[in-house]
Amino acid sequence: MTPEVPAVLSEVAQLLARNAQPGMPEPERANALTLASMLLALAAETWDGAAEMLVQENRAVAGLLGDAAAEGGLRLSALRAENARLRGLLIDAHVAAEATGDTARQKAIWAELRASTERRKLSISLV
Amino acid sequence: MPEATDVEVSGLERISGGASRETYRFRLAWRQAGQEHARQLILRRDPPASLIDTERRVEFAAYRAFHGSAVPVPRMLWLEEADDALDHPFFIAEELTGYQASPQLLFGGGYDAVLPRVAERKWAILGEIARADPVALGLEQVMEAPALDACWRRELDHWEAIFDSDEAEPQPIARAAIRWLRANPPPPAQKLSVVHGDYRTGNFLYDEQGEIHGVLDWEMAHLGDPLEDLAWGFNPVWQFGRGLAGGLVPRDEAVAIWRRASGLEVDPAALHWWILFNCVKGQGIWVGSARAFIDGGNREPIMVYAAWWLLNAQDRAILQVMGKL
Numbered sequence: 459m460t461p462e463v464p465a466v467l468s469e470v471a472q473l474l475a476r477n478a479q480p481g482m483p484e485p486e487r488a489n490a491l492t493l494a495s496m497l498l499a500l501a502a503e504t505w506d507g508a509a510e511m512l513v514q515e516n517r518a519v520a521g522l523l524g525d526a527a528a529e530g531g532l533r534l535s536a537l538r539a540e541n542a543r544l545r546g547l548l549i550d551a552h553v554a555a556e557a558t559g560d561t562a563r564q565k566a567i568w569a570e571l572r573a574s575t576e577r578r579k580l581s582i583s584l585v
Numbered sequence: 586m587p588e589a590t591d592v593e594v595s596g597l598e599r600i601s602g603g604a605s606r607e608t609y610r611f612r613l614a615w616r617q618a619g620q621e622h623a624r625q626l627i628l629r630r631d632p633p634a635s636l637i638d639t640e641r642r643v644e645f646a647a648y649r650a651f652h653g654s655a656v657p658v659p660r661m662l663w664l665e666e667a668d669d670a671l672d673h674p675f676f677i678a679e680e681l682t683g684y685q686a687s688p689q690l691l692f693g694g695g696y697d698a699v700l701p702r703v704a705e706r707k708w709a710i711l712g713e714i715a716r717a718d719p720v721a722l723g724l725e726q727v728m729e730a731p732a733l734d735a736c737w738r739r740e741l742d743h744w745e746a747i748f749d750s751d752e753a754e755p756q757p758i759a760r761a762a763i764r765w766l767r768a769n770p771p772p773p774a775q776k777l778s779v780v781h782g783d784y785r786t787g788n789f790l791y792d793e794q795g796e797i798h799g800v801l802d803w804e805m806a807h808l809g810d811p812l813e814d815l816a817w818g819f820n821p822v823w824q825f826g827r828g829l830a831g832g833l834v835p836r837d838e839a840v841a842i843w844r845r846a847s848g849l850e851v852d853p854a855a856l857h858w859w860i861l862f863n864c865v866k867g868q869g870i871w872v873g874s875a876r877a878f879i880d881g882g883n884r885e886p887i888m889v890y891a892a893w894w895l896l897n898a899q900d901r902a903i904l905q906v907m908g909k910l
Contacts, residue, residue, distance in 0.1 A: 459893050460753050460875045466889050469878075473886060489601035493886035500893050538754075545755040552761055568909050571758050575904065578897040584822045585901040585910075 459578075462538070463501050463508075470494050503581060511577045512537035519544040522570055523551055545574075589615040589622075600627075606641075606804065607632050610680055625682055627659065630675035632883050641674050642666060643727050647779065647806035648678065650722040655713040657799050681799045684790035688825055691791065692832055702795030704833035705842055707786070710797060711818075712846025715778045715811035724779060728808045734773035736810040741766055741862060747869040751876035758900045759868045762861055762907060771858040774810035775849055782806050784814050785823045786831045812851065815843055816859030820867050821902035822895060861906045868899040 473494055477487050509532060516537065520526065525547060530536040548567065555563035586592070597611040606629040614623040631641060645664045652658050664676040685691070691703070719725055731739045745763050748756060782805025790799040817823075818831050818839070825832040830839040840851050875892035877883040904910035 460896060461878045461889055461892060465879070466893075469884050469889075470886065483598060485601070486599050489599070490886065492601075493890055497886055497889055497893070500890075542754045545757050549755055549757045549760050552757060553764070556764065571761070571900075572904055572909060575758070575897055575901045575910075579901070580894070580897065582894065583901065584824070584826050584895070584898045585905060 459500070459504060462535070463505070466497060467501060470497055500580065500582075508534055509537060512541050515574060515577055516540050516544055518570060518573065519548055522566060523547055586615065586617070589617050591616040606630060625680040626662070627678045627680045628675055629678070630671055631673040632885070640727075641676060641804075643806060644804045645676050646724060646727040647781075647803040650724050650779070651714070651717070651800075654717070656710055656717070657797060658803075659799050659801075681790055684792050684798050686787060686790050686801065688787045688832060691786065692825060692827065696791075696793070696795070699793065699795030700833050703791055703797065704831065704839060706791075706795065706797040707789065707818075707831060707833065708815075708839045708842035709846040710789075710800060711781070711784055711814060712843045712849075714781055714784070714800075715814060715843070715847040715849055717779055719777060719779050719808050722779065724808065728779075728806070730777060730808050732773075733775075733777060733810075736774045736777075736813070737766075737771050737858070737862070740809060740813065740866070744862075744866045744869040747873055751869075751873045753872070753875055753879055756868065756872065756900075758903050759865055759872075762865050762903045765907065766858065766862055766865065769858065771810070771812075771855040772852060774812070776811065777808055778811035778814070780807050780809045780811070780814045782814070783817065785818050785820075786825065786833065810859065811847065811849055812855055812859045813863070815840070815851070816856055817863045817866075819856075819860045820863045820899075821905055822867060822898050857906070861903065864899060864903045864906055868896070868903070871895045871899055 473490055476482070477490050477494075512534065519541075523544065525544065528540050528543070530540055548570070552564070552567045554560075555567060592613070592615045595612045595614070597609055600608040600610060609628040609630070611626055611628060612623060613626050614621070616622070629641075642664065645661055648658045648661045652660050659681050660679040662677045662679065664674075665671070666674045668674065690696070691700075696703070719728070719730070729739075741763065748759060748763075781800065781803060783802050784800070788800065788802040789797045790801065791797050819836055823831055830836040833839070840856075843849075844851060871892050874888045875896070878885075878888040878892070901910060
């Protein structure tokens with residue numbers, strides 16, 4: 459997810475510390491804690507599957523592009539960087555397929571894009 | 586208020602939400618001509634970095650233009666564009682008290698009987714906005730007036746530039762949608778209208794009878810194609826998972842209400858273009874929200890929640906509108 463989870467959890471930790479202090483206006487405290495709880499719930503929902511999702515997607519996109527997925531490590535930050543590289547190349551491939559009228563290629567790219575939204579779909583997704 | 590003395594601010598309280606402006610309510614009391622006065626007011630202040638970057642003068646002017654018309658809005662009182670008083674520009678308005686704005690409350694069950702009335706008022710008011718003459722309202726003095734055949738391009742250019750500057754990662758779905766929009770432009774606007782820019786369930790005040798008492802959040806107001814405003818509410822994310830336009834009624838009913846109120850026509854192909862455009866615009870807003878947090882300009886949790894909750898949902902909405910989901 460963007461922004462990345464570690465940066466957000468760090469911010470939520472500071473938010474909770476501030477709101478643990480006496481003297482915070484109650485409506486502001488309630489609002490801050492409600493939003494913090496919602497962010498924590500989303501982080502919890504995505505945490506276990508985050509690495510698997512990125513590895514699966516990087517393999518799928520690399521396969522579609524005929525590109526060797528770079529093995530930059532298993533940290534989420536490394537997997538995300540590789541994912542961004544590959545999805546940038548996927549945009550180029552999509553543009554090229556449209557320019558040449560390669561409908562089979564376009565169809566395959568749309569299928570991958572649809573799959574990418576299934577991988578990222580949250581339990582609270584509106585669509 | 587040059588004649589006022591004993592001016593006192595009390596009950597200052599921040600209102601939740603407000604990712605583009607910080608919003609506070611407070612009570613202002615003062616003495617004038619030997620009499621005590623008090624008013625309940627709203628302060629809207631620019632945050633250090635926003636989910637959307639807009640001119641508060643434009644928002645202020647839009648509210649003022651419609652005050653007292655068939656489009657209910659709170660009364661604007663003062664605008665301060667300098668930073669020295671409260672660190673950031675702000676404006677102050679009268680508070681409309683006793684009403685609700687929350688979509689969650691509206692769709693929580695207690696308002697089911699009045700949802701058709703809310704829908705009637707929602708799209709009738711939007712029709713009034715579309716019908717209004719921007720020149721007669723004086724808004725061409727603060728808003729650029731594009732040619733009728735240039736409305737779509739100006740908006741698309743603006744939001745594509747947001748992706749260019751703000752995206753933290755490639756957006757292959759939104760980029761594909763932008764290419765399609767450029768290759769398949771809509772016909773010229775049938776008239777130049779005021780476009781609220783964020784007219785959706787959640788940005789108006791309603792009561793238990795389903796009446797609407799105030800249209801809020803005009804920070805993206807501009808002049809353009811009236812279909813843009815109609816289509817924003819048809820962005821699938823604003824169905825709130827209910828499968829109805831704005832979570833309220835089938836789209837055809839909403840369009841019929843709007844047509845009656847505005848006196849304007851709705852070309853289905855043009856409406857489709859603007860719905861897809863608004864999906865791209867929505868994604869531009871969520872991308873900008875993430876960027877504001879990443880750059881440290883605004884570390885409010887709402888900036889993250891908007892991005893986490895809606896980036897992928899908006900991608901799915903784009904796919905749905907393009908017939909790819």
